[in-house]
Amino acid sequence: xxxxxxxxxxxxxxxxxxxxxxxxxxxxxxxxxxxxxxxxxxxxxxxxxxxxxxxxxxxxxxxxxxxxxxxxxxxxxxxxxxxxxxxxxxxxxxxxxxxxxxxxxxxxxxxxxxxxxxxxxxxxx
Numbered sequence: 348x349x350x351x352x353x354x355x356x357x358x359x360x361x362x363x364x365x366x367x368x369x370x371x372x373x374x375x376x377x378x379x380x381x382x383x384x385x386x387x388x389x390x391x392x393x394x395x396x397x398x399x400x401x402x403x404x405x406x407x408x409x410x411x412x413x414x415x416x417x418x419x420x421x422x423x424x425x426x427x428x429x430x431x432x433x434x435x436x437x438x439x440x441x442x443x444x445x446x447x448x449x450x451x452x453x454x455x456x457x458x459x460x461x462x463x464x465x466x467x468x469x470x471x472x
Contacts, residue, residue: 355390416448424449 354360361382369379369388379388427444430436436444 351391351393353391355392358389360391418448418450418453420453420455421449421451423455 352360364382365380366383367381371379376393377390378393379390381388424447427447431441431444
């Protein structure tokens with residue numbers, strides 16, 4: 348990245364006074380910034396130096412791996428709905444969990460633990 352000293356409108360940028368930086372996915376060539384929280388965002392252009400390092404490429408659009416929602420296992424959905432019923436999950440989220448798609452063909456995949464686990468519960472000792 349090239350060190351920017353001037354905003355898009357030609358005003359000098361005071362880097363030490365910037366309070367807020369915003370990077371927008373839709374506008375990767377610019378950085379928005381504010382000197383205080385009450386003002387509107389200002390804009391600076393971001394350019395590559397072209398002299399050192401890797402050449403800058405535009406971000407490539409990655410292909411979607413899935414075209415629709417992925418189902419969860421029946422057991423997981425049952426557990427989530429039980430958490431809703433016991434009010435551990437707030438009622439405002441119940442519709443989301445009730446509408447999750449589930450399937451008997453989906454296997455629950457738990458990550459491997461970092462340490463050895465034994466069959467006894469530590470609280471019952």
